[in-house]
Amino acid sequence: MKEENGDLEDRSGVIVEETKSREDVFIKVEDVPEPHMCFMFGLQQALMCIGSTLSIPFILANLICAKDRSDVTAELLSISMFMCGVATLLQTTFGVRLGIVQGGSHTFIPPIVAMMSLSRWKCPEQSGSNTGNATEEFLDESWKERLREIQGNMMLASLTQVILGCTGLMGFFLKFIGPLTIAPTISLIGLSLTGVATIFNEAHWGISILTLALVVIFSQFIFWIQIPLPAFSLKQKCHVTKYPIFQLLPVMLSICISWLLCFILTQTDVLPTNSTEIAYKARTDYRHGVVDTAPWFYFPYPFKFGVPTVSAGGFVGMLAATLSSIIESVGDYFACAKISKGTPPPPHAVNRGIAMEGFSSIISGLVGAGNATTSYSGNIGAIGITKVASRRVFQYTGFILLVCGILGKFGAVLTLIPDPIIGGILTIVFGFVAAAGISTLQYIDMSSTRNLCILAVSLIVGLMVPQWLEKNPGAINTGSADLDQVLSVLLSTAMFVGGVLGLILDNTIPGTEDERGIKRWREHLVTTDKSSISEVSYELPFVTTYIRKLVCCSYFPISPTFNKEINCSCRRKSTDKIEGVDNSGFNNGIEKIEVKQTTIQVNGVTQTKL
Known part of the structure; x- marks a missing residue:
């Protein structure tokens, strides 16, 4: 790295100016940082998605009647992290090719819950069978049979996603998408996830607020401070250079400091030792059992749990979740390009991105993950904090997640991050995603009552309908169980409701191109x-x-x-x-x-x- 005219430049062409605006991206998509910095940035992004990735195997183990099988949970966790890595590498290399992390999708949890609630799939305890006389082979086959049903329906629905991407239908719909469609879709991605962040934060609000405050301090108040660090280049060999470490690694530094504090509070028993208390989740030994049961090496392979099965009802439910995931992912692509300070992705990139997500989900079903993959909005929001959008960094992230899945113990160690730390990080990154959506409104005429009406209806209905359905789970009753399941999943997805409303209203209510922001949007x-x-x-x-x-x-x-x-x-x-x-x-x-x-x-x- 060399210092010239107040700038820092390495042999990869990455330039960090001392006077660079905090709104700029320091490391752009095409930039390639030094390998050790790629690893640090990649590890930071990997830590960001641990919370969402971790929760799915625990939920899934409970649904397939393996709640008390810690070995099954650890196995599902390894598969899930392995597929996060594979899907991320495929997406960043051959898909949309932006800095997007792929991970397990919570959108598919509702149809799985609906499938497993059928009398056919009730656990042995619920069906009244004599579990005391049930053999170990029977119980083992019981959860595998349920998992195969989930795998098959998910793979079939994901095939539809591949077809939608490869035929260009999603690219075709982009003709009708403008700022008033993008804004509510992206904003509702962040706003609708506040409940997820709250679940993690409530374990210990003090630690969550500390983590959040550290991120803000590092990235907004002392981002300009450069720390001398050892470096290596072919020209200068070993030397010392300066890095804006607080700007580039605010999330990792915040996690490490808060994690150290939780460790001290755990060792001194300041945090509760009773597992029934909610603050117990702030302890660093909260998930120590996962580390004990996780294998040293684990490599997923196709049909490990048997040949997947399908059913009509299960497929329709998974298809509804797939459609919701597609809408969310398209919004994520635009959000990522926006935060990365780049032009929106063209149709062929969107088509490849959607097709690659479907292809990755098919692989997930083959190896027994039990959950499809989708883009993670939280990691996109992290780009706005770290100012690092390099594709190579996210490829490192994919490789790290893949290794975590293969080295079971290493991946299990990352799961020891206490819940309130994850909650504090999710709070700010979800906010960044919502803010990125709102910033899209700069292209439209905000003094127009037409535009304000469309935005108001899209946002309020997008938030209101999912909340109402959550409180009234049986409210939709069309007489068809499959149709009820489809409508429930779609209408429970805030970004789907708001995005579709914005799309319909913006394309039907009369308005000029200048008023709608179409002209400025197309010029962009x-x-x-x-x-x-x-x-x-x-x-x-x-x-x-x-x-x-x-x-x-x-x-x-x-x-x-x-x-x-x-x-x-x-x-x-x-x-x-x-x-x-x-x-x-x-x-x-x-x-x-x-x-x-x-x-x-x-x-x-x-x-x-x-």
Whole structure:
């Protein structure tokens, strides 16, 4: 790393300016930090998703009648973390190619609960069988049979997600999506998750607030302080350089300090020793049993628990959850691009992202995870705090999670993070996601009563309907159990309700393009500036050059040269069309629009661009 004109630059081309605005992203999507820094940033993101990933295996073990089987819980935990890593690597490399962490989806929990509530799947204790005479093989086969039913229906529903992505239907719908659709969808992702953060915070509000305060102090008050740290480069060998450590690692530092405090309070028995008290979850030995039962090495493989099974009712329920997950993920893609200071993803990137999520969920079902994968909104919000959006960092995150799944003991150690620490982190990152959605409103006319009406209805109904259904679980009664299950899952998802309302109202209520913000939104799609990520961020690695030579590839919705939706609604009008613009790819259009010759440096290679 070298110091020049007050800037810090390493051999990867990452520049951190001392006077850089706190709104800027320090490490952009295409930047590649040093390996040791990638590991630190990646570990920080891995710690962020532990809370959500950890809760699903415990919930699932209870639903499949294996609540008292700690070995089953540890096994499900290893599989879940392994698949988080695999899905993250696939998404960041071949999917939407943004800094997005994939993990277990809580959206699929309601249909699983509905499936397991059927009399056929009741646990032996509930069905009245004599459990005292039940053999160990019978009990073992009992939970495996339930898990196979979950696996099969989830895989079949995820296949539908792959089809939606590969056929380009999601990219087609982007033509009708504007700021008044994106804003409530993204905002409700963060606002609807406040209950999840509260569950973790209530274990000990003091520790949660401390963790939250540390993140704010590090990232907003002392972010400018640079700490001397040892570094290595080919030119300078071993030397000392300065890093804005508080800006780049606020989450990890906050977790470590709060975790140390919890350890001290645990050793001195200041925290309750009675497991029935809620503050007991703040102890560092709260989940020590997971470490004891977790295997040293565990490698998931297909059909470990047998051949998956399917049923009509189970598939419909899983399909409803899949549709909700797709809506949430599309919103996450735009939120990630927004927080990363980049242009929104083009249709082919969205199509690949959705298809890759479905493909990863199919693999999850094959290896017995019992839960599909989806993008994690919390990790997207963390980009706004850490200012680190590098794709390579998130690939490190995927590798770390994959290793956690294979090395059972290592992954189990990460689960020892007390609940209130996780709650404090989730509180601020969920807020960042909601704020990112609200910031999208900058493109619309906020003085228009039309726009205010659409926004008001989308937000309030999106929050109100799921809350009402939670308090009245049997309120939907159409006479068809399967239809009731579908409607319950869809209407219980705040971002689905708010996003669909915003989409319908924005496309039906009369309004000019300037009033709706469509014009400014479309211009944002085809213009770039210094803080934007280049279009190459969304292209497939290694093969894009060859794909561009094949004209037929432009008809495939997941191809980087596919741009039919953008051409239909997002391009300039024919009167404004610039001669020479190549419609075969989104990136080509941007390059032709740029008329000023500039010299840029990408990964150490100097390139001249028009």
